[in-house]
Amino acid sequence: MVFYNNRIYLSPPHMSGTELELITEAFKSNWVAPLGPHVDAFERELASYVGVKGAAALSSGTAAIHLALRLLDVGPGDVVFCSTLTFIASANPILYQGAKPVFIDSEPTSWNMSPAALERAFIDAQKTGTMPKGVVIVDIYGQSADMAPLLSICNRYGVPVIEDAAESLGATYQGKPSGTLGGIGVYSFNGNKIITTAGGGMLVSNNPEALEKVRFWSTQSRDPARHYQHSEVGYNYRLSNVLAAIGRGQLRVLEERVKARRAIFERYAEAFSNTDGFDFMPEAPFGTSTRWLTTLTVSPERCGLTAAQLLDVLSVQHIEARPVWKPLHLQPLFNGYNYYPHDLNNSVSDSLFERGLCLPSGSSLTEGEQNRVIECIKTALRFPYRGR
Numbered sequence: 001m002v003f004y005n006n007r008i009y010l011s012p013p014h015m016s017g018t019e020l021e022l023i024t025e026a027f028k029s030n031w032v033a034p035l036g037p038h039v040d041a042f043e044r045e046l047a048s049y050v051g052v053k054g055a056a057a058l059s060s061g062t063a064a065i066h067l068a069l070r071l072l073d074v075g076p077g078d079v080v081f082c083s084t085l086t087f088i089a090s091a092n093p094i095l096y097q098g099a100k101p102v103f104i105d106s107e108p109t110s111w112n113m114s115p116a117a118l119e120r121a122f123i124d125a126q127k128t129g130t131m132p133k134g135v136v137i138v139d140i141y142g143q144s145a146d147m148a149p150l151l152s153i154c155n156r157y158g159v160p161v162i163e164d165a166a167e168s169l170g171a172t173y174q175g176k177p178s179g180t181l182g183g184i185g186v187y188s189f190n191g192n193k194i195i196t197t198a199g200g201g202m203l204v205s206n207n208p209e210a211l212e213k214v215r216f217w218s219t220q221s222r223d224p225a226r227h228y229q230h231s232e233v234g235y236n237y238r239l240s241n242v243l244a245a246i247g248r249g250q251l252r253v254l255e256e257r258v259k260a261r262r263a264i265f266e267r268y269a270e271a272f273s274n275t276d277g278f279d280f281m282p283e284a285p286f287g288t289s290t291r292w293l294t295t296l297t298v299s300p301e302r303c304g305l306t307a308a309q310l311l312d313v314l315s316v317q318h319i320e321a322r323p324v325w326k327p328l329h330l331q332p333l334f335n336g337y338n339y340y341p342h343d344l345n346n347s348v349s350d351s352l353f354e355r356g357l358c359l360p361s362g363s364s365l366t367e368g369e370q371n372r373v374i375e376c377i378k379t380a381l382r383f384p385y386r387g388r
């Protein structure tokens with residue numbers, strides 16, 4: 001029995017070195033907080049990287065989704081459609097606004113929102129007079145949703161789209177940067193994302209007035225007056241200058257990070273190419289995934305072990321792996337909200353959750369560490385009944 005003290009994490013932060021210089025610059029000029037030149041530069045640099053007119057740096061991706069909903073004027077009693085296979089942060093802000101989420105299933109080719117399910121949700125909404133104020137389309141695990149058919153459905157019904165690209169910065173859809181296809185795009189720089197500011201987010205848009213509004217709300221909606229005057233509810237949602245400095249350093253190495261994560265995926269795929277019952281998340285033909293996390297489904301009837309059993313085995317060996325997102329329509333918090341499966345007898349997200357597994361995928365993962373993960377899984381598959 002070998003003991004490893006060096007734990008392998010799922011997706012830890014990966015600094016490049018230049019972040020510290022940029023932070024030092026912020027300290028030297030005493031632009032520590034609240035806003036400052038690094039925030040402005042980070043916004044400009046990210047907007048230019050993804051090719052949009054502007055960006056607003058915020059304290060989190062969740063804050064960005066919240067303000068995106070306000071831009072769509074989502075309020076109490078309104079309906080918002082949202083991908084079901086995602087992190088809870090995609091939908092929590094719907095509740096902040098007192099609105100009602102309706103969850104939309106995934107399709108099998110990208111694991112993202114199913115156009116068929118979305119269409120059925122719209123048909124019902126039209127019949128019952130409960131049209132949504134917006135649709136939150138999520139791009140999970142580094143891969144864009146199939147935006148063309150999804151946008152064409154939303155456009156047909158005249159409903160705007162928020163693209164939650166928190167997990168897909170650096171990916172493309174039909175050659176365009178993920179996060180720039182819906183009217184409003186959202187990125188996250190949380191510690192586990194492909195680049196991080198320790199914590200932070202960004203809202204991107206081609207509409208300068210929308211960005212002005214977001215900056216206004218995110219700094220407590222202060223009216224233009226010498227005294228403190230407020231006519232609208234606001235939030236403390238801006239990113240600090242120090243964290244923006246980290247973001248600028250990270251953005252410079254984003255392309256390298258994408259390459260590294262894709263290489264990690266390739267090594268896993270190669271190592272398990274002959275493993276019956278392991279099916280990696282497909283890369284849909286319409287774009288390039290960052291492979292933010294290498295994810296797969298595990299079929300116990302073919303490989304002898306369930307995803308949950310593999311999680312246990314990895315955990316004992318100090319390797320952090322995770323199940324695929326528990327779909328939001330299965331969350332106790334969202335009990336009683338409507339859900340539209342991919343087709344009437346088939347909920348794709350349910351089976352992805354049941355069988356899905358996310359493997360350590362950080363861009364700093366060494367080949368040696370990755371071999372440890374691979375060997376651990378291969379050993380478990382060779383002796384599926386030992387110790388169970």
Ligand SMILES: *Cc1c(COP(=O)(O)O)cnc(C)c1O
Nearest residue numbers: 060061062087089090166188190
């Ligand atoms: C991380 C994440 C968010 C939230 O971003 P935070 O910066 O952590 O608030 C939203 N949506 C998805 C899909 C995410 O993975």
